[in-house]
Amino acid sequence: xxxxxxxxxxxxxxxYAYGEFSLIKLGVDDNNTVLVTGGIQGDEPGGFMSxxxxxxxxxxxxxxxxxxxxxxxPSILKKSRGVNGDMNRKFDKISDKDPEKDVVxxxxxxxxxPNISMLVNLHDGSGFYRPKYINQMMNPNRWGxxxxxxxxxLDGALYGDLEQNANKVVDRLNSKxxxxxxxxxxxxxxxxxxxxxxLKSLSYFAIKNGKSAxxxxxxxxxxxxxxxxYHLIAVEEYLKLAGIEFKRDFELTPQGVKKALDEDLSVLVxxxxxxxxxxxxxxxxxxxxxxxxxFDCDNALVALTKTQGIYNIHYGNxxxxxxxxxxxxxxxxIDEIGIRIDDDEPKFVKxxxxxxxxxxxxxxxxxxxxxxIIGYGTTISDESGIKITKDMIKSRFSMDKxxxxxxxxxxxxxxxxxxxxxxxxVEFAK
Ligand SMILES: [Zn+2]
Numbered sequence: 288x289x290x291x292x293x294x295x296x297x298x299x300x301x302x303y304a305y306g307e308f309s310l311i312k313l314g315v316d317d318n319n320t321v322l323v324t325g326g327i328q329g330d331e332p333g334g335f336m337s338x339x340x341x342x343x344x345x346x347x348x349x350x351x352x353x354x355x356x357x358x359x360x361p362s363i364l365k366k367s368r369g370v371n372g373d374m375n376r377k378f379d380k381i382s383d384k385d386p387e388k389d390v391v392x393x394x395x396x397x398x399x400x401p402n403i404s405m406l407v408n409l410h411d412g413s414g415f416y417r418p419k420y421i422n423q424m425m426n427p428n429r430w431g432x433x434x435x436x437x438x439x440x441l442d443g444a445l446y447g448d449l450e451q452n453a454n455k456v457v458d459r460l461n462s463k464x465x466x467x468x469x470x471x472x473x474x475x476x477x478x479x480x481x482x483x484x485x486l487k488s489l490s491y492f493a494i495k496n497g498k499s500a501x502x503x504x505x506x507x508x509x510x511x512x513x514x515x516x517y518h519l520i521a522v523e524e525y526l527k528l529a530g531i532e533f534k535r536d537f538e539l540t541p542q543g544v545k546k547a548l549d550e551d552l553s554v555l556v557x558x559x560x561x562x563x564x565x566x567x568x569x570x571x572x573x574x575x576x577x578x579x580x581x582f583d584c585d586n587a588l589v590a591l592t593k594t595q596g597i598y599n600i601h602y603g604n605x606x607x608x609x610x611x612x613x614x615x616x617x618x619x620x621i622d623e624i625g626i627r628i629d630d631d632e633p634k635f636v637k638x639x640x641x642x643x644x645x646x647x648x649x650x651x652x653x654x655x656x657x658x659x660i661i662g663y664g665t666t667i668s669d670e671s672g673i674k675i676t677k678d679m680i681k682s683r684f685s686m687d688k689x690x691x692x693x694x695x696x697x698x699x700x701x702x703x704x705x706x707x708x709x710x711x712x713v714e715f716a717k
Pocket of ligand 1: 328
């Protein structure tokens with residue numbers, strides 16, 4: 288069961304406001320909810336991409352899981368540890384003037400909700416932690432590949448045997464280790480004994496308030512898919528500890544993770560728009576003429592920014608595609624359209640979807656609606672009622688590098704300028 292609650296997923300331009308992150312709720316709410324957070328620091332993609340994959344590719348069969356993949360979205364967009372300083376040092380005291388005041392207060396109140404029984408914060412740390420100095424990248428001052436707790440136990444809290452539980456996670460990680468160099472360790476920061484930095488962290492805020500908290504660090508020396516691999520092994524172990532049953536639709540191996548990350552971005556659904564992302568630059572995309580962008584994406588790590596009239600679609604730390612907008616007003620005249628696929632009987636297809644055809648498609652004519660097959664024809668005219676094969680569309684208008692996916696836009700015909708209704712993608716499978 289998937290229950291999506293998004294505080295906010297519309298990130299527009301640089302006017303992106305602070306105090307906004309996505310909260311994705313999986314499973315059925317109960318009093319034993321695990322909260323997983325990623326992206327408290329913007330330059331730790333292993334952590335926030337793991338959280339995002341958890342939110343998007345896992346199904347909770349029993350129990351309740353909350354995921355916040357993008358705690359510090361402005362810093363994620365800038366690939367910065369913290370555009371306004373380190374957010375993870377703002378949980379003891381924060382100035383009213385701090386631009387991150389709202390987001391810090393929001394995540395605090397989320398942690399304090401009575402239903403939250405465990406917090407797992409995902410980070411990427413440098414090098415590989417070793418209790419004794421081995422070399423520059425493997426020593427006690429490194430934070431890569433560790434499970435962190437603030438103290439051994441938290442009396443009275445659910446899952447309060449912090450050290451015992453963290454050791455189970457360390458053992459599980461080490462049973463799945465890809466290379467002996469990656470060996471995981473437990474690190475107890477003994478925060479209340481006077482670790483000045485850790486006293487200000489989100490984890491310790493949870494501990495102070497009687498909530499079990501754990502942090503998982505994956506090494507920045509590892510490729511992203513291996514960091515995600517380790518993070519998800521750890522998260523799965525915490526879910527098991529909390530008795531939460533789950534399913535995922537990919538194999539938890541470095542290769543499986545890589546494939547899942549790629550697939551997750553293959554088609555991006557943003558309100559009326561569909562983007563097929565592997566192509567680095569798209570052509571003209573209609574945008575609402577009221578100046579607002581209807582860009583409500585279903586992916587928490589996706590955001591839009593604008594530089595000199597060109598729009599950038601960000602995914603986490605990277606810009607994945609750019610486009611130039613053409614402004615239109617929106618219409619809600621239809622939400623589905625008849626399409627004949629490969630000479631079959633016409634069927635209705637909801638706008639905002641991708642259809643797959645072997646060799647041809649025909650948009651069924653609809654009163655008042657103009658179909659525009661991008662890359663076919665040169666004049667503004669309705670292109671419904673025409674059997675379209677791939678060779679009739681100019682390949683440079685494709686949405687993908689393999690030149691198999693094209694878009695069809697639908698407009699309400701008006702006396703003045705036509706209004707944009709929506710779009711579909713057509714993939715030629717052969
Ligand atoms: Zn971190």
